[in-house]
Amino acid sequence: MCEQTPFTIEQFYKHVRQGKLLGVKCKKCGKIHLPPRPLCDNCFSTEFEWVEIPKQGKLLTYTIIHVAPIQFQEMTPYAVGIVQLEKGIKIPGMIRGVPLEMIRIGMQLIMEFEECKPAQMWPQWSRYYFKSA
Amino acid sequence: MKGKPLVSIVSAGLSKFGKLDGLYAREIFAEAAKEAFDRCPNLDPKKDIQALFIGHMGESYEHQGHTGATMADWAGLLHVPATRVEAACSSSGTALRAGIYAVLSGLCDVVMVGGVEKMTHRTTAEVTEYLAMASDYPFEQWNGITFPGLFALMATAHMHVYGTTEKQLAEVAVKNHFHGSLNSKAHMQKEITLESALSSRVIAWPLKLYDCSLITDGASCIVLTKPELAKRYTDTPVQIIGSGQASDTIGLYERENFTSLAAARLAAKKAYEMADVKPEDIDVAEVHDCFTIAEIIAYEDLGFCNAGEGGRLVESGETRLGGRIPVNTSGGLKAKGHPVGATGTGQAYEMYLQLTGQALGAQCWRFRRNSHGSHL
Numbered sequence: 168m169c170e171q172t173p174f175t176i177e178q179f180y181k182h183v184r185q186g187k188l189l190g191v192k193c194k195k196c197g198k199i200h201l202p203p204r205p206l207c208d209n210c211f212s213t214e215f216e217w218v219e220i221p222k223q224g225k226l227l228t229y230t231i232i233h234v235a236p237i238q239f240q241e242m243t244p245y246a247v248g249i250v251q252l253e254k255g256i257k258i259p260g261m262i263r264g265v266p267l268e269m270i271r272i273g274m275q276l277i278m279e280f281e282e283c284k285p286a287q288m289w290p291q292w293s294r295y296y297f298k299s300a
Numbered sequence: 301m302k303g304k305p306l307v308s309i310v311s312a313g314l315s316k317f318g319k320l321d322g323l324y325a326r327e328i329f330a331e332a333a334k335e336a337f338d339r340c341p342n343l344d345p346k347k348d349i350q351a352l353f354i355g356h357m358g359e360s361y362e363h364q365g366h367t368g369a370t371m372a373d374w375a376g377l378l379h380v381p382a383t384r385v386e387a388a389c390s391s392s393g394t395a396l397r398a399g400i401y402a403v404l405s406g407l408c409d410v411v412m413v414g415g416v417e418k419m420t421h422r423t424t425a426e427v428t429e430y431l432a433m434a435s436d437y438p439f440e441q442w443n444g445i446t447f448p449g450l451f452a453l454m455a456t457a458h459m460h461v462y463g464t465t466e467k468q469l470a471e472v473a474v475k476n477h478f479h480g481s482l483n484s485k486a487h488m489q490k491e492i493t494l495e496s497a498l499s500s501r502v503i504a505w506p507l508k509l510y511d512c513s514l515i516t517d518g519a520s521c522i523v524l525t526k527p528e529l530a531k532r533y534t535d536t537p538v539q540i541i542g543s544g545q546a547s548d549t550i551g552l553y554e555r556e557n558f559t560s561l562a563a564a565r566l567a568a569k570k571a572y573e574m575a576d577v578k579p580e581d582i583d584v585a586e587v588h589d590c591f592t593i594a595e596i597i598a599y600e601d602l603g604f605c606n607a608g609e610g611g612r613l614v615e616s617g618e619t620r621l622g623g624r625i626p627v628n629t630s631g632g633l634k635a636k637g638h639p640v641g642a643t644g645t646g647q648a649y650e651m652y653l654q655l656t657g658q659a660l661g662a663q664c665w666r667f668r669r670n671s672h673g674s675h676l
Contacts, residue, residue: 176438202439228460228558230452231505232444236429239444244502247445249453249553259553260443272460294442 355392393644414521480635482661516637542575579603
């Protein structure tokens, strides 16, 4: 799958735009990287293949941001957390659609994808977020 | 080289920390350098100082990079080899490490290391954005995670795993503001109450305003030399007998856990081994309390208590002036202030004062009549 595409962070977000969560698997040692890397930090191989990562996982920790950078000020207060997915993958993301006082460590969350015009730049570029599973 | 001096500190300087309106970073650094020169009449800065290492985090504040050369010039050290070190909040701590490399390599006899940051003329939103540049861009910044947000993620995890409380976090702020009230160079010199800390507005839950260090202007510096040359400059050098440095993933989310900093543990282990001392030998410490949770985690990572006991350690009063191991006698980043690039050597400045008995209001009794000491 997608063998010809570069193993880059930009490509990761192109997949996000298509509603896919993909990491890369090192062909030599089998380590899965998310985000993708051009050089395996375990065995220094540069040979990878894209692999689909299950989108559901467990909330490891979270915070409610009240003072935000300029680009995010209109969204405050908003929740962000770090989610444990399968295969040892951890990923940060916003938590939406859950009342802030109902967020708990250990709760099951699932990744959703935002609709976004292709040409937009950060912070409007296509992104993923988490909602209650 | 176990337990042997690596380098000697022969002088130190610190500008006033605070909201220094109308000053550029270079002018603030000149104030710190002047104090270091005045403290050490035997030092001829132009002749003796062979290199300058400067910690500075952000060009955005003053629209000004190229900090090494600028600070060298404004400290009266024109043409000295000058190197800027950027390592986020540990910029001048890392500059100090670079100074140690320079002296130990034999290339330099005397070097100045320092740091500077001018921040307060920017809005809180701007500062929040600039500080976030030290965090991962394509995953953390893109998801609206701020720097307080990262430490809040650690605080939530620490509370969940160890039962640490918001009150224990606030105790760090109360203690450090008490210490700051004794320091005439601190940004905030007023004590605060536990109630005011707990009821302050939320920045990134569970961290509130009083859990966060201050946006501050300031500069700091110290002068290092070879131990065998130290007596040429002062009768009371402070010896650095251990040093450690380590790094970790840029993204918090990739780390093994969120309740401890592996880099801090590894660096501490190196420094303890080199110095041939144990955590229980430490009499006084300055640690990186950029947020109250960071001081609690530092107690644990530096071995002042076991993992998970940091909240109870601050509650016990043992880290307060007069306690078993006073921590952040300067007021810390919390009350003295956190001009990011100046913080590391600002901490070294405080340890220099403590170990030479010059810390005035917050002087630890142990070092009052002691003219020699060691800094870890």
